Amino acid sequence: MTATRTEDRYLTRTPDEAALVSRSEPVVWPGAVKGPLDDTTLESYDSKGFLTVDDLLTPEEVLAYRHELDRLRTGEAVREDERTIVEKRSNEVRSIFEVHRTSEMIAKLAADPCVADRARQILGSDVYVHQSRVNFMPSFTGTGFYWHSDFETWHAEDGMPSMRAVSISIALTDNFPFNGGLMLMPGAHRSFVPCTGETPDDHYKESLKEQEVGVPSRSALTALAAEHGIEQFTGPAGSALMFDSNSMHGSGSNITPFARSNIFLVFNSVENTLVEPFAAASPRPDFIASRDFTPIGGISDS
C-alpha cells in the first residue's frame, strides 16, 4: 500500500488531523456528451456541487416506484439479506443495496436517458453504476445521518481514485424542511476533508448504520459551514437531487409523521474505475461498491 499512498492526493484515515485539501479535479468534466442539462444548470452545479430536478418522475411513476419499494422491503428473507441495513435502535429496514440488480424497474430507471444522460453530461464520459440503494427514513424515529463526504469513504474503502462520480437521490415522498431531508454545504465540494482514525476491518457493517470513522472534525465542519452555509433539499415526491461525490452532506432526525423514502443511484465515470482501497485493508463487498464497470445507458459516440 505504501506505493499507492505516496501518490495519494487525498490522504485520509490518518492518526492526526490534517488540513483541508483543495480539489484538483473538475466538477463538471469537459467532454462532448450531450444531455438534458442546460448550461446555466451545469454552471450552478459546478459552483454549488449539486442541482435539483423538478418532476423527474410523474405522480403515476412515483406511485409505481413506491409499490416496488414496498415489494422490496417486505420481500421474504429481506432482513436476512446482507444487502439490507436495519435501523440501529428500532430494527426497521433503513436501506437495501444493489437494487439495480434485484429490481428490473430500478435497473431501467438507472439506464433511462433522464437519469444516465445527466450523469454522463456532468462526468464527461460514459458511466456505470457504482452503487444503488433504496432508503427508508421512518416517521417519528428517523435518526438521520451525520455530516460526511461520500468520496472520502469511496476513496478510502473502495479505491475510487478521483472525484468523478455523481449521486442522484430521487424522492418518492415529499421532502419538507422538517422531516429529515438532506442538508448540503454549497461549494464545500471543492475541499477534501481528511478524517482521522484507522478503518476497522468490515467497517461497512457498522458505518452504514452509524459512521464513526471517516467523520469530519467539528472544526472542519464549523469552518466549512461558516464559509459556505447550509442548504436543504426540499421538494415534492418525484423531484430529484444530483450531487457531487465530494459534497459535504448530512441529515437530521425525523420526528414528524411524514416518513421519507428515495431511490439512490451513484454513477462513476468509466475513466475512474476502482483500484485497491486507499485506506482500508480490503475492499468493501461488490453490493456496496460494484466492480462491474460495464457502461450503462447511452454510450457516447466519441
Place this chain on the structure above:
Amino acid sequence: MTATRTEDRYLTRTPDEAALVSRSEPVVWPGAVKGPLDDTTLESYDSKGFLTVDDLLTPEEVLAYRHELDRLRTGEAVREDERTIVEKRSNEVRSIFEVHRTSEMIAKLAADPCVADRARQILGSDVYVHQSRVNFMPSFTGTGFYWHSDFETWHAEDGMPSMRAVSISIALTDNFPFNGGLMLMPGAHRSFVPCTGETPDDHYKESLKEQEVGVPSRSALTALAAEHGIEQFTGPAGSALMFDSNSMHGSGSNITPFARSNIFLVFNSVENTLVEPFAAASPRPDFIASRDFTPIGGISDS
C-alpha cells in the same frame, strides 16, 4: 383525587388511549387589557395558537442576554443545582430553570411591557410567571424534544386547571429550518390529546431530559399533522415566538455547527392559579411550576 378527577375535562395519564377532547376555553381571552398586539395578529394567534414577534430584542440586547446566559451557564455550582438540566448523552447543560429569580436582567425582561403586556392581552387578565428557563441546544449533538403539549404536563403534574397560559421563546441565536428549531401544528391547540401511562414519582427528573409518559400517541400525531400540517419557527436572533399552552410542538436534532439558545418564559393568568395535580401523586417543585402567583408587569385597571 377522585373528586377532582370526576370534574376534570382533560383526563390524561390513563391506562387506555382515549379520543381527542375539544378545547372548552377561549384562546384569546376577552378582557379590556390593552397592549402591543393588533387585532390581525390576535386573530391569527386565535386560529393558529402561536404568533411571532420580529425584533423583540435589538442586536445589542441579544449580545447582552447572551453574556448573561454565559454567566448563568458557567456559574460555580450550576451543574450541582437541581434547577440545571444536563443533556442525557453529552452531559452538556441543556436548561436552567427559575432564571427570573436568579437573573435580574431576565426578571426585568419578564416584566417588560413588550413581553408581559402581550401575555396579558392574550390571557385577558393579569399574569404571573409560571415557569422560566434558558435553553441551550448544542451544535452537532442537539437531540431535540419529541412532540408534546405543555398544558398536558402542567395540568397533570402541576395542577393547572385551564388552558389559560402562554409561553414566549425569545431567540438569542438564529433559528434556521435545519438547526433544531421548534415545529408547531397550527390549529392543533384546539384539541387536547389525552396521554396514556401513569405518572411516575419525581417524573420531572427524567421528563425534562427525555419524556416517556405524557407523550401523544403516533395515531393522534398522524391525525393532527394530516389536519393541521406543521410549521417551523425560524428567524434571526432577537425574534420571538409566543404560543398557547396547548400547542402541539416538538423539535428535531441539531447536527449543524449552529448552536441555539433562548430565554423561555411562561405566563399564566392570575385567574388560573395552580391547584392539586390532576394526574400525579404530588406537585412538581416550585422552580418548575411556581406557586407564587404575584402579578408581574403592568396591573390592569379593571
